[in-house]
Amino acid sequence: MGILELSAYEAAEQIAAGSLSGGELFAAYRDRAAADRDAGEQGLNCFTWVAEEAAEESGEGLLAGVPVAVKDLFCTEGVPSQSGSRILEGYLPPYTATAVRRLLQDGASLLAKTNQDEFAMGSSNENSAFGPVRNPWDRSRVPGGSSGGSAAAVAAGLAPWALGTDTGGSIRQPAALCGVVGLKPTYGTISRYGMIAFASSLDQAGPLTRDVRDAALMLRSMAGQDPCDATYLRFPEELVLPHAERLDGLRLGVPAELTGEGIEQGVLASFQAALGRAEELGAQLSEVKLPHAPHALAAYYVLAPAEASSNLARFDGVRYGMRAEAPADLLDMYTRTRHDGFGAEVKRRIMLGTYALSSGYYDAYYGRAQRVRTKISEDFRSAFAEVDFILTPTAPTVAFGLGEKTGDPLAMYLNDFCTVPMSLAGIPAISIPCGLSDGLPVGLQLAGPAFSENRLLDAAHALEGALGFDGGAARV
Numbered sequence: 001m002g003i004l005e006l007s008a009y010e011a012a013e014q015i016a017a018g019s020l021s022g023g024e025l026f027a028a029y030r031d032r033a034a035a036d037r038d039a040g041e042q043g044l045n046c047f048t049w050v051a052e053e054a055a056e057e058s059g060e061g062l063l064a065g066v067p068v069a070v071k072d073l074f075c076t077e078g079v080p081s082q083s084g085s086r087i088l089e090g091y092l093p094p095y096t097a098t099a100v101r102r103l104l105q106d107g108a109s110l111l112a113k114t115n116q117d118e119f120a121m122g123s124s125n126e127n128s129a130f131g132p133v134r135n136p137w138d139r140s141r142v143p144g145g146s147s148g149g150s151a152a153a154v155a156a157g158l159a160p161w162a163l164g165t166d167t168g169g170s171i172r173q174p175a176a177l178c179g180v181v182g183l184k185p186t187y188g189t190i191s192r193y194g195m196i197a198f199a200s201s202l203d204q205a206g207p208l209t210r211d212v213r214d215a216a217l218m219l220r221s222m223a224g225q226d227p228c229d230a231t232y233l234r235f236p237e238e239l240v241l242p243h244a245e246r247l248d249g250l251r252l253g254v255p256a257e258l259t260g261e262g263i264e265q266g267v268l269a270s271f272q273a274a275l276g277r278a279e280e281l282g283a284q285l286s287e288v289k290l291p292h293a294p295h296a297l298a299a300y301y302v303l304a305p306a307e308a309s310s311n312l313a314r315f316d317g318v319r320y321g322m323r324a325e326a327p328a329d330l331l332d333m334y335t336r337t338r339h340d341g342f343g344a345e346v347k348r349r350i351m352l353g354t355y356a357l358s359s360g361y362y363d364a365y366y367g368r369a370q371r372v373r374t375k376i377s378e379d380f381r382s383a384f385a386e387v388d389f390i391l392t393p394t395a396p397t398v399a400f401g402l403g404e405k406t407g408d409p410l411a412m413y414l415n416d417f418c419t420v421p422m423s424l425a426g427i428p429a430i431s432i433p434c435g436l437s438d439g440l441p442v443g444l445q446l447a448g449p450a451f452s453e454n455r456l457l458d459a460a461h462a463l464e465g466a467l468g469f470d471g472g473a474a475r476v
């Protein structure tokens with residue numbers, strides 16, 4: 001097996017055993033990542049920055065010398081961290097995000113920063129100020145978003161694994177569209193310190209990997225207490241690597257609300273086939289009810305823009321990144337910086353969010369959306385009294401064409417129909433590839449109660465083995 005075929009876990013194991021040199025592995029990936037960057041429009045456009053060399057201090061620890069690609073919105077000391085936005089072009093943070101720092105402390109080395117939708121707002125990566133990312137399965141299609149660069153890089157074999165963030169589906173949906181594994185952990189498991197904020201009550205970091213074991217490995221490295229994040233929640237047990245090969249005795253729930261209308265035929269067929277495999281592995285399937293789940297998108301598109309409008313107020317030309325040239329006065333400097341620096345989708349969200357929070361409308365929009373959020377959490381709580389995990393397709397469609405949905409924001413927002421409910425409830429969910437439809441990958445989503453990561457990853461691992469998905473066709 002060539003060194004580029006190794007999972008991160010296998011690479012770490014071989015480096016530790018002395019049969020593989022971390023430097024050699026890093027150089028091989030660096031050359032591939034740099035080639036993609038240099039290819040411009042002809043490449044996949046996965047990266048906004050590629051390392052010149054492995055950092056000197058790497059090589060010690062559990063992840064000994066394994067390269068990692070990191071979504072642009074994670075602050076990395078002295079390395080451009082722009083959240084896919086012109087307004088942060090050239091911004092070099094003075095510190096490194098906790099999630100990244102923990103990976104580096106375990107010996108991983110920073111390979112590249114990955115392209116993303118501006119401020120993580122989007123489902124196709126077409127909102128990046130640095131150009132769209134292409135899907136390695138079909139270059140005329142999107143990779144999903146907002147962690148599209150991370151997903152495409154892993155699928156194409158340009159990085160062994162990558163770090164992303166998920167606010168309403170931005171790890172799981174691109175993982176599904178690119179045929180890789182994506183995990184959104186329980187809210188609060190990984191510190192948000194140093195993540196450029198979109199919607200703070202929803203944002204969560206997580207892995208995009210080739211297999212479930214790598215997702216567990218990355219999660220284990222990143223989780224842990226951080227005095228710099230007040231929303232950090234202590235994980236109640238030790239995180240372990242998954243081993244299960246069967247699902248005997250597991251009760252799996254399928255919610256009709258998220259598995260019917262609006263889901264493409266080919267996606268449903270693949271999903272149904274995966275449910276069949278789960279039964280063969282010993283799981284018991286039943287229907288569960290999530291009556292408020294269909295209202296999740298509407299609530300999300302009030303709450304996320306509301307938080308974004310507040311978080312993005314800090315980009316005013318004074319403190320970070322770009323500043324409008326030769327302003328007439330202070331107000332002119334603020335307005336022109338924000339006018340030139342933010343893209344159309346970000347401006348749309350700032351306006352929606354500001355409106356939803358305005359004094360006359362606060363309760364009608366924000367207050368009501370918060371109440372819907374509570375109802376959704378209660379739905380999950382009742383469902384998890386009956387079943388261990390909930391299964392849905394990750395995204396309603398396979399990867400769609402570049403430009404196909406850019407003119408219709410509402411059609412674009414529907415991408416997150418199946419992923420947003422879990423985000424609002426703060427519970428963990430993983431997407432694993434479960435098959436192909438028209439030659440394009442389909443994702444299967446498994447969601448569990450808060451802090452069920454060990455069991456969730458075990459179940460995903462068993463299913464992954466039985467499904468035997470082959471992502472080889474996407475490698476470049």
Ligand code: GLN
Pocket residue numbers: 120121122123145146165166167168169170171198304416
């Ligand atoms: N696609 C959703 C949005 O545009 C989710 C984004 C995310 O999870 N960061 O808001």
